[in-house]
Amino acid sequence: MTETVVHVTTLDQWKSVLDVWFKKGYKWNSNNQDSQQGRFKNYHYEAFRDGCRQLAGSDKKSIYFYGRNGYKGKTIEYSEFMTQQKEDNKMETYYVTQEQLDLIEYLNNEAYPLLALAMNTFSYGSDFEEKFDPNILFTDEFIGDSTVALAKYLGGDTSIEFKVKEQLYRLWRADGDDRIYMVLNDFGTPIWTSHKDNAFTAPLEEIKKWKTPAWEIEKVDD
Template sequence: MSETVVHVTTLEQWKSVLDVWFKQGYEWRSENKEYHEEYFNLGVRDLLLNKDNDIITKNHERHEFIEYSEFMAQQKEDNKMETYYVTQEQLDLIQELKSLPAPLVAIMNKKYGIETLYNELPLNDIEWFNYLSGVIQIEFKVKEQLYRLWRADGDDRIYMTRNDFGTPIWTSHKDNAFTAPLEEIKKWNNPAWDIEKAD
């Protein structure tokens, strides 16, 4: 396949795919390494690395793509590096744990909260051991909390999205809703809409 098209459903996935390609030296056709969240916010869900090694976007076309999970699985096999998005509190705990003189001993001490992390994050025992031992195969990044606007009309939940011109319209599919950090969502809010956290 001369092109790689990755289908994403969240802004975090969008950024993860771009992080992978930026680290590999690829960039947008316009020669920059920005996230261009505005494309995602306008409803684009497919990122394309074309045969000229330029990153561009595709949408609303019939084309073959791979899902985000399949793309990340390929990257894990190829690069042996996995990125996990965590809350700031989780990252603080992980960094505290790693900075201890004996992190492998500390994980057995319940006061460090490793039991909670262990249940919340999808790392297995070997991955935790490798990470705390200093093997660089895993990185943690703080996930940005995103929000969306909704209103209840009848029995269905209606969400705000934007059309190709950036004009607010509605959708009944929450995955297609306009999502953004709270500060940006507040700019679009009015008495007809309520704010909720996006998953």
């Protein structure tokens, strides 16, 4: 059996690796059963909180993790793994707001998407003027490569995708005149760091599980 073991450092990375394998038809093996009734749900967040940082996928399309990072062979870092996926799939991902994504998908479902965009952009009118403001597609964050990618996507290029980037959060508290952040050690135990880029980050639902009166929640900005 051939396996790929990916080393992750954040919950978001853990989820992203699993999303890649889920899309390819991978399933949890019998030891890490993905049961809706069992202790673990489909992302096994409990395993990450317990300190697991090694996710494995086999050529049998089976997913499992190494408790306490017990795998001693060669692992692939998250960034390398995701780079390989992009090269294999030749997919280009662009992150947009939910409002932008709604407009892009609406356009993509039109009979002539590029024509619909051009008509609305140049104020010739169209059937979606009352639903969307087309200017949301041409913000400072979206110009340049993203605009070219949009034209290719609406023209039928299946190697391009648009996604809403999930908002992440972290925990902080004041320590004298300084601000410190919560981070998890290799055993899944909360400790602190003075560097916010090293803080434990996760979606709001997950970060609330670690919230205590001593810690405040804040958004992670790009």
